[in-house]
Amino acid sequence: MIQLSDAILSLVLLSVLLSLSSNRLVGLVRIMAFQGVLVSLVPLFLDQQHGIGAGSILFLQIMILIKGILIPGFMYIALNKVKIRTEVEPFVGYNASLFTGLAFIVISAYITEQLNISLPGGHALLLITAITTMASGLFLLMARRKAITQVIGYLMMENGIYLVGAALAKESHTQYVVEFGVLLDLLVGVMIMGIVLHNINSAFDDVDTALLGRLKD
Amino acid sequence: MLELVFLIPLFAGIMATFLPVKLGRIILVIAALLHVQLTGMCWLKISAPMFDAYFRATPEGTLVLLVTSFIFLFISIYSVSYMKETEMENEHVFIGCMLFFLAAMSMVTLADHLIVLWIAIEATTLVSAPLIFVHRSKEALEATWKYVLICSVGIALALLGSFFITLSMDIGKVDVPLSFSALQAVAASLDQVWLKAGFVFVVIGYGTKMGLAPMHTWLPDAHSESPSPASALLSGALLNCAFLGVYKTHTLLYAAGLGAYSSNVLIVFGLLSMAVAAVFIMNQTDYKRMLAYSSIENMGIIAFGIAIGGLGTYGAMLHLIHHSLIKSSLFLSSGNILLGYGTKLIRNTGNMAKLLPKTFFAFFAGFAGISGFPPFGIFVSELLIIIGAFRSGRLVSITIFIFCLILIFAGAARLVMRMSFAQHDNDILVQEKFLRILPSYALLLTSAVLCVWLPESLYQTIINAITAIGGGLNG
Numbered sequence: 001m002i003q004l005s006d007a008i009l010s011l012v013l014l015s016v017l018l019s020l021s022s023n024r025l026v027g028l029v030r031i032m033a034f035q036g037v038l039v040s041l042v043p044l045f046l047d048q049q050h051g052i053g054a055g056s057i058l059f060l061q062i063m064i065l066i067k068g069i070l071i072p073g074f075m076y077i078a079l080n081k082v083k084i085r086t087e088v089e090p091f092v093g094y095n096a097s098l099f100t101g102l103a104f105i106v107i108s109a110y111i112t113e114q115l116n117i118s119l120p121g122g123h124a125l126l127l128i129t130a131i132t133t134m135a136s137g138l139f140l141l142m143a144r145r146k147a148i149t150q151v152i153g154y155l156m157m158e159n160g161i162y163l164v165g166a167a168l169a170k171e172s173h174t175q176y177v178v179e180f181g182v183l184l185d186l187l188v189g190v191m192i193m194g195i196v197l198h199n200i201n202s203a204f205d206d207v208d209t210a211l212l213g214r215l216k217d
Numbered sequence: 218m219l220e221l222v223f224l225i226p227l228f229a230g231i232m233a234t235f236l237p238v239k240l241g242r243i244i245l246v247i248a249a250l251l252h253v254q255l256t257g258m259c260w261l262k263i264s265a266p267m268f269d270a271y272f273r274a275t276p277e278g279t280l281v282l283l284v285t286s287f288i289f290l291f292i293s294i295y296s297v298s299y300m301k302e303t304e305m306e307n308e309h310v311f312i313g314c315m316l317f318f319l320a321a322m323s324m325v326t327l328a329d330h331l332i333v334l335w336i337a338i339e340a341t342t343l344v345s346a347p348l349i350f351v352h353r354s355k356e357a358l359e360a361t362w363k364y365v366l367i368c369s370v371g372i373a374l375a376l377l378g379s380f381f382i383t384l385s386m387d388i389g390k391v392d393v394p395l396s397f398s399a400l401q402a403v404a405a406s407l408d409q410v411w412l413k414a415g416f417v418f419v420v421i422g423y424g425t426k427m428g429l430a431p432m433h434t435w436l437p438d439a440h441s442e443s444p445s446p447a448s449a450l451l452s453g454a455l456l457n458c459a460f461l462g463v464y465k466t467h468t469l470l471y472a473a474g475l476g477a478y479s480s481n482v483l484i485v486f487g488l489l490s491m492a493v494a495a496v497f498i499m500n501q502t503d504y505k506r507m508l509a510y511s512s513i514e515n516m517g518i519i520a521f522g523i524a525i526g527g528l529g530t531y532g533a534m535l536h537l538i539h540h541s542l543i544k545s546s547l548f549l550s551s552g553n554i555l556l557g558y559g560t561k562l563i564r565n566t567g568n569m570a571k572l573l574p575k576t577f578f579a580f581f582a583g584f585a586g587i588s589g590f591p592p593f594g595i596f597v598s599e600l601l602i603i604i605g606a607f608r609s610g611r612l613v614s615i616t617i618f619i620f621c622l623i624l625i626f627a628g629a630a631r632l633v634m635r636m637s638f639a640q641h642d643n644d645i646l647v648q649e650k651f652l653r654i655l656p657s658y659a660l661l662l663t664s665a666v667l668c669v670w671l672p673e674s675l676y677q678t679i680i681n682a683i684t685a686i687g688g689g690l691n692g
Contacts (some may be wrong), residue, residue, distance in 0.1 A: 134377075150366060154366065154369060154373070157370065157373055161373055161376055164377060164380055165376075165380045168380055168383065178271075178332045178333060181333065182332065182335070185336055185339040185343065188343050189342075189365070189369055192347075193365055196350065196362050196365060199350070199358055200358050203358055212362060214356050215360060215363075215437075215441075215442070217501070217506070
């Protein structure tokens with residue numbers, strides 16, 4: 001089973017790299033849906049000693065529903081109302097972004113090595129994936145101009161933070177009520193961002209954040 | 218049942234969103250009155266929490282709750298009159314979100330669990346976003362976008378910080394519930410490296426929300442573009458709630474013996490915020506942005522005061538109370554000015570002393586108060602922080618501190634003078650009304666009264682809140 005969790009984590013890494021090099025916004029949303037499902041599955045394969053309780057199965061389903069279906073679905077609706085299909089002239093080019101992503105993996109591996117903390121089941125790859133996902137999310141947030149890509153960057157960062165939580169925190173701290181609250185915040189956050197996005201699109205006829213420069217000192 | 222403090226505004230908010238606007242306005246004021254009562258019950262320790270794993274009435278929490286509840290009452294009265302004057306497309310959404318905002322902030326003040334606190338603070342961002350973009354202008358959209366994105370990303374880092382604190386528990390082989398009160402008791406056995414890392418992320422995260430420089434960039438935009446009652450709430454209540462997150466984590470580090478480290482971090486952020494505010498307030502063209510930068514300055518002062526300990530910590534808590542009172546009063550007055558002149562630009566205003574005499578008095582008195590003149594409380598709180606800093610021998614920091622205060626006073630005084638006395642030929646668009654004047658005066662009066670007479674229970678609560686980090690009158 002350990003190999004299975006490593007396979008999932010590798011897929012998460014792959015989705016991160018894909019998202020960095022993708023310029024089609026619909027493709028990005030699909031990658032996020034894929035990544036959301038994968039990230040939700042990770043805890044299932046991590047903790048084998050304790051077994052899987054009824055609570056965690058239920059929570060897993062809710063999480064897949066929110067991260068894999070609701071949030072990407074909402075992004076998809078927002079995207080459909082916006083005419084723009086591709087990211088034009090990003091601040092950092094696609095090849096450079098991909099290279100940065102690879103560099104993040106190397107750096108994360110180094111950091112994980114240095115931290116030298118006991119991970120559940122010795123999953124070094126988990127922390128590497130988590131840090132890479134987080135860093136790439138932040139990078140995407142800064143390197144892209146379209147508001148929708150920034151939301152995706154934010155989501156990716158959240159996924160990374162969730163993985164850090166899964167990697168670092170023991171099972172005993174997990175309380176589903178609390179985690180559900182975090183997820184709910186994320187969902188409502190994306191919905192509000194979608195609404196603002198829609199309004200930006202109708203006010204400016206574009207979702208380019210470079211247009212948002214009226215308020216200055 | 219302590220949780221009613223945030224459940225009542227939540228239900229009132231749902232009702233107000235779906236009922237007609239006129240009924241919604243009544244619900245807003247009634248819910249504010251009910252909230253004051255529930256806060257009073259919490260203050261008198263009549264109500265106990267039902268979910269005590271997640272919620273608890275701590276002294277610092279009840280203090281912030283009291284301030285929030287008190288200013289919300291006056292802001293709600295003001296809003297009713299303000300909304301009659303302005304054309305708002307989605308007024309029921311505005312009223313609903315005001316109440317949701319109150320609910321989320323109340324939840325922050327009572328949260329004891331690390332992650333529940335995070336959930337509540339993130340919730341305050343989400344429910345206050347519609348308040349900012351209610352006018353749907355291009356500027357308002359930009360401000361909302363920055364607010365939601367910067368704060369969400371910032372707060373996400375605070376979640377990471379909370380996970381690090383959890384990790385410090387695991388490494389230290391401590392098995393207690395993940396709540397501040399439980400961690401406080403076992404703080405000494407937590408792993409120090411991860412606790413420090415967690416603190417840095419929490420300060421960056423909640424500091425973004427609190428308006429500490431250099432993460433403050435959303436704050437002037439959001440405060441200037443939102444309708445004035447919402448600005449008053451953002452500045453007077455929301456910033457305190459974010460501060461509470463920083464404060465609780467600081468307390469935890471202090472208990473773990475890392476007080477010196479966390480204090481230094483807070484001092485750097487505090488002074489930086491003051492310096493940034495001083496630079497940007499100088500040539501400000503928009504009076505609401507001026508007030509927003511003043512909020513950044515005051516949050517810096519509070520962070521600084523908490524960090525120096527002893528008398529300074531007591532001063533910082535007083536500062537928190539008085540800043541909320543005076544700043545929300547100022548923002549409410551600025552709403553009257555905006556209605557009167559129809560512009561936020563300082564150069565298009567003038568001669569307020571003649572044209573809007575009552576608003577002028579409130580605004581000018583508020584300005585005097587926020588600059589630290591008696592009879593308002595900030596005079597006392599800043600004095601205590603300065604004395605505290607001298608006592609603890611932080612001479613360089615206190616020099617920068619005083620220098621920034623002088624710069625900000627000089628910069629803002631010029632602008633306020635211009636607004637009050639400069640030539641202005643056009644007529645006033647909307648006249649002053651009693652209900653839009655009363656809240657500003659009431660808030661200022663409270664600050665003045667609290668300056669000379671501090672109720673025993675309030676004093677005791679402040680002392681209880683700060684003894685955990687070595688604060689006190691004799692420190």
